Amino acid sequence: MDYRTGQRIVAETARRTESRYGNRPTMKDVAARAGVGLKTVSRVVNGEPGVTPDTERRVQEAIDALGFRRNDSARVLRKGRTASIGLVLEDLADPFYGPLSRAVEEVARAHGALLINGSSAEDPDREQELVLALCARRVDGLVIIPAGDDHRYLEPEIKAGVATVFVDRPAGQIDADVVLSDSFGGARDGVAHLIAHGHRRIGFIGDMPRIHTSAERLRGYRAAMEDAGIPVEDAWMSLGVTDPQRVRKAAEDMLSGPSPVTAIFAGNNRVTVTAVRVIAEGSRPVALVGFDDIELADLLQPGVTVVAQDAAQLGRTAAERLFRQLDGSLVLPERIELPTRLITRGSGELPPSD
């Protein structure tokens, strides 16, 4: 008995010492100070009815005096919903994802939710790790730009009620909502545009074909070439390169081989930027169409013709669908494909140089 009492005093002292820094007032503290019950504080904090103005004022004063802030962790534990959603993308530093993320955030905000986001760095393991960490935090929903191609690990989560929407690329091995740009159609149109301007030897530089958008764009390229009856040479295609040096090498190779290309179709914004550089350094004009719009593209000489997708619209559409899942107004997974838009600015309209 003495021993236990001693223990308690030690614990109490430790707690009090620590409380100067790191312990926050709780509703109980507020209640004690205001001389009311715990639940009354809860009512005031949440704006529930049934509190006299006088009582409310006393409680409010105590709240202000103590600097009380409701602990949402406890609230979540009780209520079950966190009012937060997770966004997993590839790299927030990529200018394509900034507007997308912002759009998701705005929709979340309109629904009173916060956004937690993480970058997968195009690594499937890291994607899974992130997604599961978000699930452990009990986000209400997930917007995922997948890096991996197997999302069966999400099945228990989805079954448990986590709303899920995939963006930019479809989910692997599971049936889920997907919002995509029309990569195939966009690429086909872009390449057809080059063909229409007289090109026949057209290069394609894209990311790894295991990435759905890359594969689709490659398919679009092939389709356009085939439609025009042009056989594609292997030397015209570079797949899986994305870092500037290797893109540079790939572009230089296609421009200098035995049957050099007269035009390049760039599979994404980063490739486009590097391609612009390589072409600008070369002496002869090379036509270029890029997938994804890039800033200042209109100010270059010539302006860069692009197949633009609306990143913000992609994010908005996905987030709205997510919240409709949460409302319960959605039942069956769907695949939504947003159109792309060819923006001609000059580089895609250059005639072949030979």
Added chain:
Amino acid sequence: MDYRTGQRIVAETARRTESRYGNRPTMKDVAARAGVGLKTVSRVVNGEPGVTPDTERRVQEAIDALGFRRNDSARVLRKGRTASIGLVLEDLADPFYGPLSRAVEEVARAHGALLINGSSAEDPDREQELVLALCARRVDGLVIIPAGDDHRYLEPEIKAGVATVFVDRPAGQIDADVVLSDSFGGARDGVAHLIAHGHRRIGFIGDMPRIHTSAERLRGYRAAMEDAGIPVEDAWMSLGVTDPQRVRKAAEDMLSGPSPVTAIFAGNNRVTVTAVRVIAEGSRPVALVGFDDIELADLLQPGVTVVAQDAAQLGRTAAERLFRQLDGSLVLPERIELPTRLITRGSGELPPSD
């Protein structure tokens, strides 16, 4: 009694119905299935020692079978730390903030923390709302790019132990860690660069002076002009405009007034982009130096000379400081100023055109 029993049955039924969708297994469920105690499950989940391999296997099987995922809200409630930090910035869609955010995320990840971020849209009220929402979720720390100039509302939070670092602009009315770029020095150097190339009538287009960086850059502009003994005319300065149309108007005005400028110093990346456009449309060459680097700046004709700041480094520095606060290895708030770098690419070296 009957009534209460009735109630209970209704509740039970509702719960069971719902449980197919929306209720997740808990450690208790896992324990029951594995035939062990609650705490044993906790030990397995957290990799704590003191569990026989055989027991561990049984527990693990139950976890997999039920699709159990630890509820971090409950964990947080118990442990006090959330392993998450908040980042409040102006607009994630702005290319300046993408790399910054990503850098913060990487540091957080290295410390096992998740990043919750929000955009203030340069609105002080929204900033406060966001910050307090983050505090309610008990983030361990906050990285804030302030929109407002009074942060006294944060005092109770900081006192309660929320680590806080301000980035890009200093905190208002409170003493806190700040990580900044040297806006004053950078702007002064940039303007001096123009002066060194023979310019005397130099325009300045910047954001609202209530934003610290804008004020500092304006001060740098004035200092450089004063150092060179050049009196500044009001018509050369445009403050508080940031949307493209108004920047355009401002630039056109300075270029066509009674004493037109021969060079423009652009106060931030968005202004720079618009200035490039206006200048490109005009007939006579106008020199330009911009604050913040922009993508493709080197490919324009002429290349855009800029005063570059390292957004990623800003974020990294701030986040590292944040975690050092959390380690307890930091005591006094400090102000860290990172240098800027003048990158000459052509536009800033053009001679005056008259």
Added chain:
DNA sequence: TAGAGCCTGGACAACGTTGTCAGATGCGGG
């Protein structure tokens, strides 16, 4: 073989909030 000491497992309280329900208070009418 008994006792000491270690290892494993489990019962229980606590974290801070909210939902439920019952008690207290005040008011008007019979």
Added chain:
DNA sequence: CCCGCATCTGACAACGTTGTCCAGGCTCTA
């Protein structure tokens, strides 16, 4: 003057986890 009713307030359990502490079974030694 008392009762019924409406309004306001508070006690208590529960959410799912972790820390503390104790019990029981084991091994090892004297």
